[in-house]
Amino acid sequence: MTNFVYLNGEYIPADEAKVSVLDRGFMFGDGVYEVIPVYSGHAFAIEGHMDRLQRSLDAVEIKNPLDIQVWQEIINHLIEINTGNQDAMIYLQLTRGVMEKRDHVFSRDMQPTILIMCQPMEYPSQDKNTKGIKVITRDDNRWADCFIKSINLLPNVLLKQFAVDHDAVESILIRDGLAIEGSASNLFIVKDDIIRTPPISRHMLGGITREVILKICSNEKIVAREIVVTEDELHDADEVWITSSTKEIVPVTTLNQHKVGQGVPGPKWQQLIELYQQYKQSVMRS
Numbered sequence: 201m202t203n204f205v206y207l208n209g210e211y212i213p214a215d216e217a218k219v220s221v222l223d224r225g226f227m228f229g230d231g232v233y234e235v236i237p238v239y240s241g242h243a244f245a246i247e248g249h250m251d252r253l254q255r256s257l258d259a260v261e262i263k264n265p266l267d268i269q270v271w272q273e274i275i276n277h278l279i280e281i282n283t284g285n286q287d288a289m290i291y292l293q294l295t296r297g298v299m300e301k302r303d304h305v306f307s308r309d310m311q312p313t314i315l316i317m318c319q320p321m322e323y324p325s326q327d328k329n330t331k332g333i334k335v336i337t338r339d340d341n342r343w344a345d346c347f348i349k350s351i352n353l354l355p356n357v358l359l360k361q362f363a364v365d366h367d368a369v370e371s372i373l374i375r376d377g378l379a380i381e382g383s384a385s386n387l388f389i390v391k392d393d394i395i396r397t398p399p400i401s402r403h404m405l406g407g408i409t410r411e412v413i414l415k416i417c418s419n420e421k422i423v424a425r426e427i428v429v430t431e432d433e434l435h436d437a438d439e440v441w442i443t444s445s446t447k448e449i450v451p452v453t454t455l456n457q458h459k460v461g462q463g464v465p466g467p468k469w470q471q472l473i474e475l476y477q478q479y480k481q482s483v484m485r486s
């Protein structure tokens with residue numbers, strides 16, 4: 201079946217979608233993006249994703265060319281013509297647009313390039329949830345403004361590749377002795393029954409999955425603290441999880457070749473993954 205993308209106002213087959221070589225996204229990685237999970241045809245936590253898109257756009261001085269309702273209409277239509285009621289993933293990218301000649305300096309009245317794609321969701325294998333995953337720690341060598349969901353992902357790409365090349369799934373990034381997040385995920389730990397996640401800062405991406413988990417904890421009166429996690433505390437944790445829109449909540453059972461806790465997914469993860477699935481169902485019904 202043909203996969204359709206939305207490109208600058210048109211719905212076209214993915215293999216016919218073309219962008220200029222002078223697009224600043226292609227030349228400079230000058231743009232931002234969002235990844236939105238879609239459950240049974242409904243875009244999940246869309247308001248959180250749209251707020252974060254606006255924060256990213258403001259930070260890089262690109263004017264949002266569309267109203268939130270228009271974004272939602274386009275996303276809903278793209279879901280309808282591609283995956284219907286299935287679970288899917290929306291990838292939305294906005295670059296500063298096409299320049300006349302290659303130049304670092306940009307004009308503020310450029311027309312952004314908008315690309316939105318919708319593809320079937322690829323869930324992590326069941327194994328990842330029953331056995332957990334391996335992660336390794338790495339120095340965070342990214343720039344200082346990681347709160348921007350920039351398409352310029354070269355450090356993240358290399359950090360993730362390093363993990364995979366070393367028999368792990370994710371790199372947990374350490375900056376000034378603190379565990380910040382993964383190369384494509386946020387970080388949670390559990391110590392003595394208390395859930396902890398590093399607080400929002402310019403050095404990490406405020407994950408929407410992270411926000412949903414904190415909301416669930418607050419609704420259910422489960423203690424969850426937004427507080428820094430030192431590298432030592434990470435190694436000493438009873439449970440470690442990574443979270444993202446496409447992975448949801450994944451238990452980490454090996455950290456730098458050592459077992460996390462008992463070396464199996466822990467009870468708090470079990471509780472939260474069940475609550476997360478219930479929350480998804482309840483939001484989809486409302």
Ligand SMILES: Cc1ncc(COP(=O)(O)O)c(C=O)c1O
Nearest residue numbers: 384385386405407408409444445
């Ligand atoms: C660096 C980074 N941190 C955190 C996340 C998790 O964000 P979200 O839960 O919104 O998917 C991602 C997702 O891709 C990411 O790339």
